[in-house]
Amino acid sequence: MARKLLAAAALVLLCAASAQAARWSLETDEQGRQLLQAAKSPNCTRIDAHCSQCRNQRIPGTRRSELVCSSCESGYRLRRDGVSKTCDCAPGLAMDANKNCQPCTLGKYCLGGDATVNPTNAEDGCPDGLATTFAGAKSQA
Numbered sequence: 001m002a003r004k005l006l007a008a009a010a011l012v013l014l015c016a017a018s019a020q021a022a023r024w025s026l027e028t029d030e031q032g033r034q035l036l037q038a039a040k041s042p043n044c045t046r047i048d049a050h051c052s053q054c055r056n057q058r059i060p061g062t063r064r065s066e067l068v069c070s071s072c073e074s075g076y077r078l079r080r081d082g083v084s085k086t087c088d089c090a091p092g093l094a095m096d097a098n099k100n101c102q103p104c105t106l107g108k109y110c111l112g113g114d115a116t117v118n119p120t121n122a123e124d125g126c127p128d129g130l131a132t133t134f135a136g137a138k139s140q141a
Contacts, residue, residue: 042067049099050076050087075101081115088113088121091138095121103136
Protein backbone atom coordinates (compact mmCIF):
# COMPACT_ATOMS: atom_id res chain seq x y z
CA MET A 1 0.00 0.00 0.00
CA ALA A 2 2.81 2.41 0.93
CA ARG A 3 4.58 1.63 -2.37
CA LYS A 4 1.44 2.49 -4.35
CA LEU A 5 1.10 5.81 -2.52
CA LEU A 6 4.77 6.57 -3.09
CA ALA A 7 4.48 5.70 -6.80
CA ALA A 8 1.37 7.87 -7.18
CA ALA A 9 3.09 10.81 -5.45
CA ALA A 10 6.14 10.41 -7.67
CA LEU A 11 3.91 10.38 -10.76
CA VAL A 12 2.16 13.58 -9.66
CA LEU A 13 5.51 15.29 -9.06
CA LEU A 14 6.79 14.12 -12.43
CA CYS A 15 3.72 15.52 -14.21
CA ALA A 16 4.05 18.86 -12.39
CA ALA A 17 7.74 19.11 -13.28
CA SER A 18 6.97 18.26 -16.90
CA ALA A 19 4.31 20.99 -17.09
CA GLN A 20 6.70 23.53 -15.57
CA ALA A 21 9.48 22.57 -18.00
CA ALA A 22 7.11 23.14 -20.92
CA ARG A 23 6.93 26.82 -19.91
CA TRP A 24 10.68 27.23 -20.35
CA SER A 25 12.72 27.15 -23.52
CA LEU A 26 16.04 25.38 -23.84
CA GLU A 27 19.16 27.16 -24.98
CA THR A 28 22.68 25.84 -25.33
CA ASP A 29 25.71 27.49 -23.72
CA GLU A 30 29.24 27.58 -25.15
CA GLN A 31 30.09 24.17 -23.69
CA GLY A 32 27.06 22.45 -25.20
CA ARG A 33 25.03 22.24 -21.99
CA GLN A 34 21.31 22.89 -22.14
CA LEU A 35 20.16 25.92 -20.16
CA LEU A 36 16.61 26.69 -19.04
CA GLN A 37 15.57 30.23 -19.95
CA ALA A 38 12.40 32.13 -19.19
CA ALA A 39 10.08 32.73 -22.12
CA LYS A 40 11.10 35.77 -24.16
CA SER A 41 9.25 39.01 -23.54
CA PRO A 42 7.33 40.65 -26.39
CA ASN A 43 9.11 42.99 -28.80
CA CYS A 44 7.99 46.34 -27.37
CA THR A 45 9.62 48.34 -30.18
CA ARG A 46 6.73 47.22 -32.41
CA ILE A 47 4.59 49.70 -30.48
CA ASP A 48 7.09 52.55 -30.33
CA ALA A 49 10.81 52.63 -31.11
CA HIS A 50 11.58 53.90 -27.60
CA CYS A 51 9.27 51.62 -25.60
CA SER A 52 11.31 49.55 -23.13
CA GLN A 53 8.55 47.53 -21.40
CA CYS A 54 5.10 46.59 -22.58
CA ARG A 55 2.17 44.42 -21.56
CA ASN A 56 -1.00 42.95 -22.99
CA GLN A 57 -4.11 44.93 -22.11
CA ARG A 58 -7.62 43.67 -22.65
CA ILE A 59 -9.79 45.74 -24.98
CA PRO A 60 -13.03 46.58 -23.09
CA GLY A 61 -16.13 44.87 -24.43
CA THR A 62 -14.16 42.26 -26.40
CA ARG A 63 -12.20 39.08 -25.81
CA ARG A 64 -9.13 40.55 -27.51
CA SER A 65 -6.10 42.19 -26.02
CA GLU A 66 -3.47 44.50 -27.45
CA LEU A 67 0.12 45.26 -26.62
CA VAL A 68 0.56 48.63 -24.88
CA CYS A 69 3.73 50.36 -23.72
CA SER A 70 4.15 50.52 -19.93
CA SER A 71 7.52 52.32 -19.75
CA CYS A 72 9.91 54.11 -22.08
CA GLU A 73 13.68 54.42 -22.43
CA SER A 74 15.55 57.07 -20.47
CA GLY A 75 14.78 60.57 -21.81
CA TYR A 76 11.26 59.55 -22.88
CA ARG A 77 7.94 59.30 -21.07
CA LEU A 78 4.58 57.74 -21.81
CA ARG A 79 2.07 59.96 -23.57
CA ARG A 80 -0.64 60.79 -21.11
CA ASP A 81 -3.69 60.25 -23.26
CA GLY A 82 -5.06 57.05 -21.70
CA VAL A 83 -3.76 54.84 -24.51
CA SER A 84 -0.05 54.62 -23.62
CA LYS A 85 1.23 53.59 -27.04
CA THR A 86 3.58 56.49 -27.66
CA CYS A 87 6.81 57.54 -25.97
CA ASP A 88 7.14 61.33 -25.91
CA CYS A 89 10.20 63.40 -25.09
CA ALA A 90 10.72 64.26 -21.44
CA PRO A 91 10.80 67.95 -20.42
CA GLY A 92 13.97 69.68 -21.61
CA LEU A 93 14.10 67.52 -24.74
CA ALA A 94 12.62 67.92 -28.24
CA MET A 95 12.15 65.37 -31.01
CA ASP A 96 14.48 65.68 -34.00
CA ALA A 97 13.81 64.62 -37.60
CA ASN A 98 14.95 61.04 -36.81
CA LYS A 99 12.35 60.71 -34.02
CA ASN A 100 15.01 60.86 -31.29
CA CYS A 101 14.85 63.20 -28.31
CA GLN A 102 17.66 65.74 -28.14
CA PRO A 103 18.32 68.52 -25.59
CA CYS A 104 16.43 71.71 -26.34
CA THR A 105 18.61 74.27 -28.14
CA LEU A 106 20.00 77.36 -26.48
CA GLY A 107 17.49 80.22 -26.48
CA LYS A 108 14.42 77.92 -26.51
CA TYR A 109 12.63 75.74 -23.97
CA CYS A 110 10.95 72.32 -24.20
CA LEU A 111 7.95 71.33 -22.13
CA GLY A 112 8.21 67.74 -23.32
CA GLY A 113 5.70 65.84 -25.40
CA ASP A 114 2.03 65.81 -24.50
CA ALA A 115 -1.04 64.56 -26.36
CA THR A 116 -2.86 67.90 -26.18
CA VAL A 117 -0.30 70.62 -25.44
CA ASN A 118 2.70 69.49 -27.53
CA PRO A 119 1.89 66.40 -29.65
CA THR A 120 4.84 66.98 -31.99
CA ASN A 121 7.40 67.21 -29.15
CA ALA A 122 8.61 70.53 -30.59
CA GLU A 123 10.72 73.29 -29.06
CA ASP A 124 9.00 76.50 -27.94
CA GLY A 125 10.46 79.92 -28.60
CA CYS A 126 10.81 82.41 -25.76
CA PRO A 127 8.79 85.63 -25.79
CA ASP A 128 10.37 88.67 -27.46
CA GLY A 129 13.36 89.96 -25.56
CA LEU A 130 13.86 86.76 -23.55
CA ALA A 131 16.04 83.69 -24.11
CA THR A 132 17.11 80.67 -22.10
CA THR A 133 20.72 80.68 -20.95
CA PHE A 134 21.45 76.97 -21.37
CA ALA A 135 20.52 74.06 -23.64
CA GLY A 136 17.87 71.69 -22.30
CA ALA A 137 15.67 74.28 -20.59
CA LYS A 138 12.36 72.84 -19.38
CA SER A 139 10.45 76.12 -19.03
CA GLN A 140 10.61 79.85 -19.72
CA ALA A 141 11.89 80.41 -16.19
